[in-house]
Amino acid sequence: MTVAYWEEEIETLPRVGLESVQLSRLKNLVARVYKTVKPYRVKMDAAGVKPEDIKTLADLAKLPFTVKEDLRDNYPFGLFTVPLDEVVRVHASSGTTGKPTVVGYTAKDIKTWSNVMARALCCAGATKNDMVHNAYGYGLFTGGLGAHYGIERLGATAIPVSGGNSKRQITIMKDFGSTVLLSTPSYALNLADSMDAMGIDPKSLSLRIGIFGAEPWSENMRDEVERKLNLKATDIYGLSEVMGPGVAQECLHTERGMHISEDHFLPEIIDPDTGEVLPPGEKGELVFTTLTKEAFPIIRYRTKDISRLFYEPCACGRTLVRMEKITGRTDDMLIIRGVNVFPSQVEHVLMGVDGVEPHYQIVVDRDGNLDTMEVQVEVSEGFFSDEIRKLENLNKYIQMEIKDLLGVTCKVKLVEPKTIQRSEGKAQRVIDNRRI
Ligand code: ADP
Ligand code: ZN
Numbered sequence: 237m238t239v240a241y242w243e244e245e246i247e248t249l250p251r252v253g254l255e256s257v258q259l260s261r262l263k264n265l266v267a268r269v270y271k272t273v274k275p276y277r278v279k280m281d282a283a284g285v286k287p288e289d290i291k292t293l294a295d296l297a298k299l300p301f302t303v304k305e306d307l308r309d310n311y312p313f314g315l316f317t318v319p320l321d322e323v324v325r326v327h328a329s330s331g332t333t334g335k336p337t338v339v340g341y342t343a344k345d346i347k348t349w350s351n352v353m354a355r356a357l358c359c360a361g362a363t364k365n366d367m368v369h370n371a372y373g374y375g376l377f378t379g380g381l382g383a384h385y386g387i388e389r390l391g392a393t394a395i396p397v398s399g400g401n402s403k404r405q406i407t408i409m410k411d412f413g414s415t416v417l418l419s420t421p422s423y424a425l426n427l428a429d430s431m432d433a434m435g436i437d438p439k440s441l442s443l444r445i446g447i448f449g450a451e452p453w454s455e456n457m458r459d460e461v462e463r464k465l466n467l468k469a470t471d472i473y474g475l476s477e478v479m480g481p482g483v484a485q486e487c488l489h490t491e492r493g494m495h496i497s498e499d500h501f502l503p504e505i506i507d508p509d510t511g512e513v514l515p516p517g518e519k520g521e522l523v524f525t526t527l528t529k530e531a532f533p534i535i536r537y538r539t540k541d542i543s544r545l546f547y548e549p550c551a552c553g554r555t556l557v558r559m560e561k562i563t564g565r566t567d568d569m570l571i572i573r574g575v576n577v578f579p580s581q582v583e584h585v586l587m588g589v590d591g592v593e594p595h596y597q598i599v600v601d602r603d604g605n606l607d608t609m610e611v612q613v614e615v616s617e618g619f620f621s622d623e624i625r626k627l628e629n630l631n632k633y634i635q636m637e638i639k640d641l642l643g644v645t646c647k648v649k650l651v652e653p654k655t656i657q658r659s660e661g662k663a664q665r666v667i668d669n670r671r672i
Contacts, residue, residue: 352479372420
């Protein structure tokens, strides 16, 4: 198999060279962030660490972590390091409660992102000759636009379909001859079902590569989607706080994880309880420091995603470290049809509604390939005896509020007072019946 690289020199650079690039970028980053962003300066001062203390890559461990709450506390633009007139784009992702987390990009950041995304596409085997069908959602989420710019940077043809309307997606695939599909893995399976319903044989299409991410998926799902769509399925990882899609991507040797573009995103694995850095190969929480971002650099961001890092050389020739497929989270974040949902956000909505009690449960399931979410909530004593219409309105209102704040459609089930099981310790808010 011949391997094509997007930036061969950096992707195959021996570790010493790579580490020296990382170190000089890290030093610059820390100095710049310390100087320009007060919240970082305050935290570093409190930890007794100065930019000059970063002399080796191991010194990274001296720096304080950044967590999602830091983004919320500085909402919307408080962690930007450049004036807003240099910011050419913003994106947003779910926060843990009411406010989303906002990230920004300079023109150079967009270039960097397009480049790492082009690198990811190339890593999966795509070339400029491909018709790339982008079914990630366009909008405030990073998925759609992030992938789009990478497709154009690669020189391939971008088909910006965005999500939804499976029939139309398939017609386009057929008529335009889509060769590469970008979507969430669950949506890919959904497309396969629609194809089946439309009587279209995937072998009659031109699809050859799938680049699936934004939610966890298993090896079983990989087999299924490869079989049902007649393509090679690869995993892509990213998060808006670090950049968006393209932080890491599987090469065609999919058995050992995704190559991280670590000349831009420096990874660590920590023990989520102690914060201690773990040795290579050990499982723990993935932490990222951005090395080149201008508008919204981030230092030691705790992703809450659980993974491992493999530094052994890869058969594809890339020296970039590989991260294992995400195997879980350290918090209770759910991913519902590609959208991040925190139970605390649901609670936040419920707390603002008259007539319901703070006793609720979220039941997640999969209907075919589509995630479903049902919020069960207790109605207040006086309310329950009331007329049906009032209850129906309450139900609709909660649904709408959840849709507005979280961006997901859910079912609401109003239940009688005192019917949701009370816990003796930590409440079990989520019942996840999906078998991924
Ligand atoms: P996205 O648009 O990729 O969902 P967000 O910033 O909204 O970006 O969400 C990032 C989170 O999505 C990650 O922290 C991780 O939990 C999840 N995620 C993204 N890609 C993958 C992947 N390939 N496998 C598992 N989880 C993923
Ligand atoms: Zn490889």
